[in-house]
Amino acid sequence: xxxxxxxxxxxxxxxxxGLCKNFxxxxxxxGYEGGLxxxxxxxxxxxxxxxxxxxxxxxxxxxxxxxxxxxxxxxxSGQVNYYGRNLVGQPAYAITQAGIGRTFQNIRVFPKLxxxxxxxxxxxxxxxxxxxNAILQDATFERKEREMVEKAQDLLALFNLQDRQEExxxxxxxxxxxxxxxxxxxxxxxxxxxxxxxxxxxxxxxTHVLMDMTHFIREKFHLTxxxxxxxxxxxxxxxxxxxxxxxxxxxxxxxxxxxxxxxKVIEAYLGKAGRRV
Amino acid sequence: MKKxxxxxxxxxxxxxxxxxxxxxxxxxxxxxxxxxxxxxxxIIFPCIMAVIAMGLNLIYGFNGQFSLGQWGFYAIGAYxxxxxxxxxxxxxxxxxxxxxxxxxxxxxxxxxxxxVELFHFDxxxxxxxxxxxxxxxxxxxxxxxxxxxxxxxxxxxxxxxxATLGFTVMVQVLLINSDRVLPETKGARxxxxxxxxxxxxxxxxxxxVVVVVMRNIIYSSVGRAVMSVREDEVAAQAMGIDTLRYKVxxxxxxxxxxxxxxxxxxxxxxxxxxxxxxFVKSFDPMIIIVFGGLGNMTGTIIATFLWxxxxxxxxxxxxxxFEAWRFVVYPIALLLLMLFRQQGLLGRxxxxxxxxxxxxxxxxxxxxxxxxxxxxxxxxGR
Numbered sequence: 001x002x003x004x005x006x007x008x009x010x011x012x013x014x015x016x017x018g019l020c021k022n023f024x025x026x027x028x029x030x031g032y033e034g035g036l037x038x039x040x041x042x043x044x045x046x047x048x049x050x051x052x053x054x055x056x057x058x059x060x061x062x063x064x065x066x067x068x069x070x071x072x073x074x075x076x077s078g079q080v081n082y083y084g085r086n087l088v089g090q091p092a093y094a095i096t097q098a099g100i101g102r103t104f105q106n107i108r109v110f111p112k113l114x115x116x117x118x119x120x121x122x123x124x125x126x127x128x129x130x131x132x133n134a135i136l137q138d139a140t141f142e143r144k145e146r147e148m149v150e151k152a153q154d155l156l157a158l159f160n161l162q163d164r165q166e167e168x169x170x171x172x173x174x175x176x177x178x179x180x181x182x183x184x185x186x187x188x189x190x191x192x193x194x195x196x197x198x199x200x201x202x203x204x205x206x207t208h209v210l211m212d213m214t215h216f217i218r219e220k221f222h223l224t225x226x227x228x229x230x231x232x233x234x235x236x237x238x239x240x241x242x243x244x245x246x247x248x249x250x251x252x253x254x255x256x257x258x259x260x261x262x263x264k265v266i267e268a269y270l271g272k273a274g275r276r277v
Numbered sequence: 278m279k280k281x282x283x284x285x286x287x288x289x290x291x292x293x294x295x296x297x298x299x300x301x302x303x304x305x306x307x308x309x310x311x312x313x314x315x316x317x318x319x320i321i322f323p324c325i326m327a328v329i330a331m332g333l334n335l336i337y338g339f340n341g342q343f344s345l346g347q348w349g350f351y352a353i354g355a356y357x358x359x360x361x362x363x364x365x366x367x368x369x370x371x372x373x374x375x376x377x378x379x380x381x382x383x384x385x386x387x388x389x390x391x392x393v394e395l396f397h398f399d400x401x402x403x404x405x406x407x408x409x410x411x412x413x414x415x416x417x418x419x420x421x422x423x424x425x426x427x428x429x430x431x432x433x434x435x436x437x438x439x440a441t442l443g444f445t446v447m448v449q450v451l452l453i454n455s456d457r458v459l460p461e462t463k464g465a466r467x468x469x470x471x472x473x474x475x476x477x478x479x480x481x482x483x484x485x486v487v488v489v490v491m492r493n494i495i496y497s498s499v500g501r502a503v504m505s506v507r508e509d510e511v512a513a514q515a516m517g518i519d520t521l522r523y524k525v526x527x528x529x530x531x532x533x534x535x536x537x538x539x540x541x542x543x544x545x546x547x548x549x550x551x552x553x554x555x556f557v558k559s560f561d562p563m564i565i566i567v568f569g570g571l572g573n574m575t576g577t578i579i580a581t582f583l584w585x586x587x588x589x590x591x592x593x594x595x596x597x598x599f600e601a602w603r604f605v606v607y608p609i610a611l612l613l614l615m616l617f618r619q620q621g622l623l624g625r626x627x628x629x630x631x632x633x634x635x636x637x638x639x640x641x642x643x644x645x646x647x648x649x650x651x652x653x654x655x656x657x658g659r
Contacts, residue, residue: 070515096517104515110508112625113501116636120498121505125517127498131526134497135490137287141497148498149636160645162638188517216646 011083013192013224014046014069019078021064021248032076038064040248042078044226046192051218051225053239055232055259057268061248062228063105066194070102071095082192097125101190103181105197105228111170115161115180118169119152122187152187158220159183175206182213186221193217195227199234207231211238236260244268286489292630300481305388308477315589316477317545323585324480325541328487330565330577332534335491337563338571339500340527341507343434346424346441348559349448350417350532354539355549356452356462358413359471362405362544363461366472371401406474410483410540417536418529425528429521433510445556452551467550475545483541484578487534491574492631494530503527504572568614570621575628580621 019042025035039061046052054062067073069080071092080087087095096102110118127148133141156162159179164172169180178198185193195214199207211234218225229235235242236256244252244259246268252259259265283290308316329351336344375397380388428440456464463469494500505513506520513520543549561584569580587610591603618624627633 072511072515091519092514093517093519096515102515104512108509108512108515110505110512113504113508114633117501117504121501121513121518122516124498124502124505129498131494131499134499135286135493137284137493145497150639153636153639158646165636165638184516213646 008047010047010049012045012081013048013050013083014044014226015079015081015084016042016044016065016069017079017081018043019065019068019080020076021061021068021073022076037248039068042245042248042250044243046224046226048224049218049222051214051227051238051240053235053242054226054228054245055230055235055242056245056251059247060245060268062245063196064248065245066102066196066226066228069095070100070194093125096188096190099189099191100194101185101188101192102194103185103196103198105200107174107177107181109169109172109177109180109184112168114166115156115169115172116149116152116165118180119155119184119187120148122184123148123152123189126189155183155187174201178202178210179213182217186217190223192224192226195225197228197230199229199231207234210234214238286486287493288489288630296485300478303481304477305390305393309389318589319582319585321475321477321480321545322542323582324477324484325475325538325545326562326565326585327484327578327581328541329535329538330562330569330581331487331491331574332531332538333562334531334566334569334572334574334577335494335503335527335534336531338566338573338577339495339507340503340524341434342429342524342528343438344441344528344531345438345556345559345563346421346444347532347535347562348554348556349441349445350421350535351539351542352445352448352452352551352554353420354410354413354417354536355543355554356413356455356468356539357416357536358409358540359468359543359549360459360461361409361412362472362474363468363470365405366402366474369401369405370399372399373397402472402474406479406544409544410479410537413540413543414533414537417539418533421532422525422529425525425532429524429528442556442559445554445559449551449554449556452554455551462549465551467548467552469548471543471547471549473544473547475541475543480541480545483537487537488574488578488631495574496633499523499526507572564611566621568611568621570623570625573621573623573625573627574631575626576621576623579623583622 019039020037021039022032022035022037025032042061042065044052054065056062064073068075069087071087071090071094075088078088082095082098082100085098087098110121113121128144129141153162153165156165159182161176161180161183164176169177172180182195182198198214199210202210214225214227215238217223227235227239236259240255242253242256242259243250244262244265251264251268252262254262285293303320308320311319329347333344333347336342336347373396375394377397378393378395380390380392385391424444428437432440452462453465455462461468461470494503502513502518502523503526505516505518506523510520565580565584566577568584569576569578587607588603591606592600595602595606
């Protein structure tokens, strides 16, 4: 992986500082007492156009970080700045509208709606018409609805799903549901895309395809991508920067080579070498 | 493909002519052959019931919020509209002279009337009824906005159901004691002196408009946002949908429909009793939409008429002395339906103009990502 020389001149898209999440603790004057610290003092800086990986063993707190960034969980403390604007405390829909899209670890397409509807829902904030236009079926409605369908169909075509547009999302095979979810996230027109274990449940060939696809959409949609992944091959293969978490804390960060040889990372994944009997 | 330019609420001239034809067939050919009791019970009242069921379907079937409060909004609409007409009906009257056609004997075999009167109505009273019904609907909508916002902010589906049930009970208690504030409602004794003005014409017009409006909402971006909340609220938020806003919106629109239905009901029997607005009755629209299929508009309309036909019809069809058994037969029928067809009468299928608009694939769509095409390749092998 070659890094461009002026990488550090690019604007900062996402800046997370001191982000914490405590589940079940009691707030006291001195801070939180008891409970579980799912995430503690998490920092991350992501610059425009980067592809950043977030890895760690099960239960390390990776998805909790994503949930806090996308507003689905409220942070206990800390800051999430998106292009310099603090997002903590904002509702999830507002964060998405501001330009942060995401996919889910366990696929969450809208099961009983068609593939086309799934994508069109994500376009809704950009629909450009309201309830009254819809009821009267006026010219604005006709025009905007046509535009929206065309955009959605283009996006589906990009993911080779255009023939499936009338099908219920729940009837699609697993791989196509994954692609639909990515297509839907892109329909929300994000600048920053959070992919939560996109390769989960995929075979090696599908995983390879996914890696190429991730590169492709980053170029085509001018995206910045943060990716959670378990499969080392994916992370090592495509991410420029990697942050490793364990028990809610960052244990290492750097590029793929550095991560691979870090004793703390190896310990987190494989256990202490000395304990082998 | 050339289409006529005329559109009203997105529907073509042909559609509105068909609506007119259905109306005339019912008004001139079917209804004159029925007794007054069946005319009201089998045709006019189900039209009203379909309006409230449509509203509930928007809330529960499309948005996924379990509401038992529609009966309360129905009551609010009924009493509000009745109070308006009670005050003003005697004062506004402006009869319009109609045109009278004598029917030739041949036609009288089809239309069993000696003469047909066109455009014979009281413009003053009609305007009053329209205004009163709209007032009832808007009042119900306004109250549902306040109630819905406060409750939906904190409570989701099942708990919301309990809160709305409480609302219906509360409205009934208020109505029983309403004569302290509004003497004309006569509280628990029931309100009399409401002019009887809801004809088939009015019930039918409101039903058609409500159905078309519903259709237009559902097949729009707003409707899809409403449905996304039912499908997966978390994913909907992550797609930029303000879920609270669309929950409140569908609750308000659904309650507005219930209020309109109430206004029509009040002027149908010309008598309102708080007993009728008991919360047990609030399960009727719920039964109808489950019977017709949740999230299915065609099913709701068909189910309403079948429901009315069954409940009233069993009174006639069961042998003498067994009429009370209809409340045994009817639940058994429902039970069987739920056992063998959980998705309701029509499931997901919509009929006629209620079908989702189709968007054909265009030729000039983008090239697929080569890798995506490759990943999709195995599907030809199936």
